[in-house]
Amino acid sequence: MDEVIELDIDGIAQGGDGVGRLGELVVFVSGALPGERVRALVRERHPRFLRATVSEVLHAAPDRVAPLISPGDHVPWQHIAYPAQVRYKAAIVAEQINKFLPGVAVPIQPAIAAPQPWGYRNSARLHADGAALGYHAAGAKTVVDLADDPLLLPALRAALAGLRQLPFAGLINEVHLRASATYGYAAARIDPAPGADRTALARLAAAWMAATPVLAGVTLGDEPLVGADAIYDELGGVVFRLSLSSFFQVNHAQAERMVEVVRAALAPHGGRLLDAYSGVGSFALPLAAAYDEVVAVEAYQPAVEDGRQSAAANQITNVQYIAGAAERVVGRLPGPFQAAILDPPRRGCHPALIEAVISHAPERIVYISCHPGLIGRDLAPLATAGYHLILVQPIDLFPQTPHIETIIVLQRA
Numbered sequence: 001m002d003e004v005i006e007l008d009i010d011g012i013a014q015g016g017d018g019v020g021r022l023g024e025l026v027v028f029v030s031g032a033l034p035g036e037r038v039r040a041l042v043r044e045r046h047p048r049f050l051r052a053t054v055s056e057v058l059h060a061a062p063d064r065v066a067p068l069i070s071p072g073d074h075v076p077w078q079h080i081a082y083p084a085q086v087r088y089k090a091a092i093v094a095e096q097i098n099k100f101l102p103g104v105a106v107p108i109q110p111a112i113a114a115p116q117p118w119g120y121r122n123s124a125r126l127h128a129d130g131a132a133l134g135y136h137a138a139g140a141k142t143v144v145d146l147a148d149d150p151l152l153l154p155a156l157r158a159a160l161a162g163l164r165q166l167p168f169a170g171l172i173n174e175v176h177l178r179a180s181a182t183y184g185y186a187a188a189r190i191d192p193a194p195g196a197d198r199t200a201l202a203r204l205a206a207a208w209m210a211a212t213p214v215l216a217g218v219t220l221g222d223e224p225l226v227g228a229d230a231i232y233d234e235l236g237g238v239v240f241r242l243s244l245s246s247f248f249q250v251n252h253a254q255a256e257r258m259v260e261v262v263r264a265a266l267a268p269h270g271g272r273l274l275d276a277y278s279g280v281g282s283f284a285l286p287l288a289a290a291y292d293e294v295v296a297v298e299a300y301q302p303a304v305e306d307g308r309q310s311a312a313a314n315q316i317t318n319v320q321y322i323a324g325a326a327e328r329v330v331g332r333l334p335g336p337f338q339a340a341i342l343d344p345p346r347r348g349c350h351p352a353l354i355e356a357v358i359s360h361a362p363e364r365i366v367y368i369s370c371h372p373g374l375i376g377r378d379l380a381p382l383a384t385a386g387y388h389l390i391l392v393q394p395i396d397l398f399p400q401t402p403h404i405e406t407i408i409v410l411q412r413a
């Protein structure tokens with residue numbers, strides 16, 4: 001029989017679960033908030049901790065609000081009032097840094113709240129299963145059919161509604177939607193179902209575009225199918241060309257704030273800037289005018305192509321893009337660099353990349369994290385090499401979810 005426990009919640013963990021205790025055991029309870037007493041269903045038992053899911057809230061915290069979408073697995077913090085989400089995120093970052101770098105002073109600022117806690121996402125990855133179209137259920141491969149998603153920008157909600165009217169069953173496996181926040185339109189990439197006929201896919205794409213005036217094009221994987229195969233958006237005063245698979249921050253308003261924070265953190269500018277894990281150049285291109293030269297290193301070739309085309313279209317001539325793994329490329333670059341930006345994917349920086357950056361001895365380093373649990377691991381060698389933290393700035397790019405973005409500025413001693 002399923003085990004039900006009753007406990008008080010007094011903390012919140014990296015990953016988003018409420019935290020309580022049952023005797024000697026720590027219990028991570030999804031859907032629970034600090035200050036609550038809950039009944040919870042045990043999902044996993046480990047020697048020192050349990051994982052459980054709230055089944056009944058016996059005493060609700062003042063921060064609890066009614067969820068907007070059901071079941072809403074992709075918005076696991078929608079039961080938390082938005083100001084509290086922002087507070088919890090800064091607290092999680094501070095706790096994670098203290099845990100991994102004990103004794104290091106952490107100059108943490110309050111998290112920068114998003115101007116729009118809903119209706120901000122400029123991209124979505126939807127899965128199709130027969131006539132169902134939506135996100136995967138939490139921790140499973142089953143597709144939860146999704147009539148609408150208020151987390152998305154209006155152009156993407158229109159694209160989703162347009163596709164749902166059409167006979168897509170058996171033709172598509174996945175759909176990646178990307179919107180231009182600045183210009184208010186969208187494009188889509190279809191990953192076909194096995195054996196789907198290309199002509200039928202082209203007909204579906206054309207019908208989808210006819211039903212959705214804001215949809216400018218549909219690609220089949222990376223190949224053009226009907227209409228546009230990229231979108232254009234602005235960031236930091238630069239017009240970017242974006243293929244449908246290149247990385248671009250999902251929250252445009254907060255990406256603008258990130259560029260501002262990074263620009264201010266690196267002042268005084270001048271000399272050479274290294275932008276490692278640069279993507280299309282979201283920092284490299286807006287900051288180019290402040291440096292003699294910027295070297296942008298990115299492993300994903302389509303993002304490098306987008307970056308080069310964007311640089312040319314904006315008449316930016318002092319940014320050099322290098323396609324390759326940062327951990328192999330950066331150590332071989334000629335120095336010196338006065339400043340470096342490190343913005344790795346969720347798995348954090350490769351240790352060889354950190355060593356290579358240290359060898360270039362930049363005066364200032366901006367490290368951008370989307371995984372607070374790895375900040376301590378990545379910063380430890382920098383701290384040992386004499387860099388100290390001068391700013392820790394969480395910024396909320398992902399309202400309604402426990403994901404946390406943090407900009408960390410380090411200065412060479």
Ligand SMILES: C[S@@+](CC[C@H](N)C(=O)[O-])C[C@H]1O[C@@H](n2cnc3c(N)ncnc32)[C@H](O)[C@@H]1O
Binds near residue numbers: 283325
């Ligand atoms: C979090 S994104 C940041 C992109 C960019 N700074 C931005 O804000 O748009 C991480 C980027 O690192 C790239 N990447 C992943 N592994 C890499 C590696 N080993 N070397 C270089 N780039 C890598 C990804 O393709 C992605 O574009």
